[in-house]
Amino acid sequence: MIILTGYQGFIGQAFAKKIDPENLYRVEKDGAFDFLNQYDKWDEVEMILHQGAISSTTETDVNKIHKYNVEFSIALFEKAIEYSIPVKYASSASVYGKIHSEYGYLKGTINPLNFYALSKATVDYWVLDNMDRFEQVQGFRYFNVYGEGEEHKGDQASPISKFTKQAKETKIIKIFEDSEYAFRDFVSVDDVVDVVLDNTAGSGIYDVGTGNPISFQEVAELIAKKEEAEIEVIPFPKHLEGKYQEYTCADTSWYQHDYKSVSEYLKLPATTTLPSHSFSGTECSSS
Numbered sequence: 327m328i329i330l331t332g333y334q335g336f337i338g339q340a341f342a343k344k345i346d347p348e349n350l351y352r353v354e355k356d357g358a359f360d361f362l363n364q365y366d367k368w369d370e371v372e373m374i375l376h377q378g379a380i381s382s383t384t385e386t387d388v389n390k391i392h393k394y395n396v397e398f399s400i401a402l403f404e405k406a407i408e409y410s411i412p413v414k415y416a417s418s419a420s421v422y423g424k425i426h427s428e429y430g431y432l433k434g435t436i437n438p439l440n441f442y443a444l445s446k447a448t449v450d451y452w453v454l455d456n457m458d459r460f461e462q463v464q465g466f467r468y469f470n471v472y473g474e475g476e477e478h479k480g481d482q483a484s485p486i487s488k489f490t491k492q493a494k495e496t497k498i499i500k501i502f503e504d505s506e507y508a509f510r511d512f513v514s515v516d517d518v519v520d521v522v523l524d525n526t527a528g529s530g531i532y533d534v535g536t537g538n539p540i541s542f543q544e545v546a547e548l549i550a551k552k553e554e555a556e557i558e559v560i561p562f563p564k565h566l567e568g569k570y571q572e573y574t575c576a577d578t579s580w581y582q583h584d585y586k587s588v589s590e591y592l593k594l595p596a597t598t599t600l601p602s603h604s605f606s607g608t609e610c611s612s613s
Contacts, residue, residue, distance in 0.1 A: 327351055327370045331358065331402070332378030336476040337416065337468070340515045341375060344523060353378065358398050368409040375522075376402060376415035381442065388441055395445035400452055403463070412462040414522055417531060419469040419511070419574050421447040439571065450531055462529050466522055469535030469576050472591070473515035486512060486588060489546050493553035502562045505542035509573045511535035512545070514586040525581045535576025536585040545588060552592055 328345055332338035333352040342350065351371075353361050355378060379395045399415070406413045423437030438444040446467075453465055472484035477491070489499045502508070513535045521534050546557050 327367065328373045328375055329353060329371055330375045330377065331355075332376070332416070335377065335381065336473075337471060337515055337518065338377040339475055340473070340519050341377060341523075344519055345375075355394070358394065359401075362398075362401055362405065368405060368411070371409065371411050374402065374406050374411055374413045374415075376413060379416065379442075379445075385440075385442060391441045391445050395442070396448050396452075399449045403453070403456070403460075406461070406463070407456070407459045410461040413460060414464045414466065415449075415453075417450050417465040417467045418443060418446045419467045419533065419535065419576065420571065421450065421467065422571070422574065424572060453531065457529055460529060464522075464525075464527065464529060465531035466518075466534045467531065467576075468518060469511040469513050469533065469574050471515050471518055472512055472588075475515070484512065485510070485542055485545050486549070486591070489549045490553070490592075493549050493555035497553070497555045498558050499546045499550055499555050500558050500560050501542055501546045503559050504562065505546065505559070506544075507572065508542045509539040509575070510542065510571075511537065511539045511574045511576050512588050513576070514591055517583065517585050521581060521583050527580055530580075532580050533576035533578065535574070535578065536587070537576050537578040538585075538587075539573065539575045540588065548589060548592060548594060552594055 328349055329351045330338060330341060330345070331353040332355070333342050334355065342352070351365075358378065376399065378398075380391050385391055403413060403415075405411070420440070420443035421436050421438050423435075423439045423443065436447055438447050450465055450467075453460075453463055457463060470484055472486040476483045476487050489501075492499050517536075518534055525532075543557075549555065550557050
């Protein structure tokens with residue numbers, strides 16, 4: 327039996343599609359703590375796939391975030407330790423925060439910019455401190471995940487989803503000013519599921535992304551080209567100032583995988599190239 331938390335979410339649904347439903351126990355968010363107290367078949371569990379969390383980066387209810395993202399995670403992990411159950415859990419690249427300096431990209435620096443990111447970093451630190459107690463534990467810092475099924479996320483959906491929706495509905499894609507300087511490592515949800523389930527690494531905390539960041543502007547240009555839409559530049563929101571990651575790029579050295587590109591996902595011709603202001607993901611390995 328595989329225990330899956332967060333199965334109602336975008337990424338959780340993608341995992342559920344890959345697992346035999348007869349071998350899957352889905353944990354309801356509202357009954358998460360009741361599940362810990364009432365579930366009595368821990369001896370039959372072969373893996374815990376912990377994908378549940380309060381995932382909004384703009385959530386301000388600290389107690390709510392701490393309860394579900396930190397307290398529940400640690401309580402679930404204690405069960406895994408007690409019954410020697412391997413764990414694969416979702417962390418987040420948001421723990422890296424703003425990782426630029428005057429010298430360039432600071433790889434691996436932990437600098438959370440919001441309560442969600444702080445909760446993920448807190449759990450990661452707890453896991454690192456208790457790693458030798460687990461049968462096996464793998465944490466995965468997901469970068470900017472996109473794909474089918476995220477439309478319901480609204481403002482928390484990826485720019486790929488939001489830009490596509492805008493282009494189809496209004497033929498206008500709205501991007502923040504200076505979007506050519508905001509780079510993200512966009513990774514397909516299908517790739518995330520494959521890497522998490524299929525990797526052969528040992529215990530540790532790993533990045534899950536392509537290692538090839540592209541800018542928001544580049545994404546908008548690709549979608550505008552496909553949907554024959556225009557791009558409109560709008561002011562950067564005041565409430566996001568100081569809380570916005572300018573650059574993300576995954577360390578992919580730990581596991582080799584053939585990642586899908588944004589162009590491939592959008593089904594653009596193979597000859598489609600990114601604009602000249604793109605740069606190679608190899609730059610993210612600098613320190």
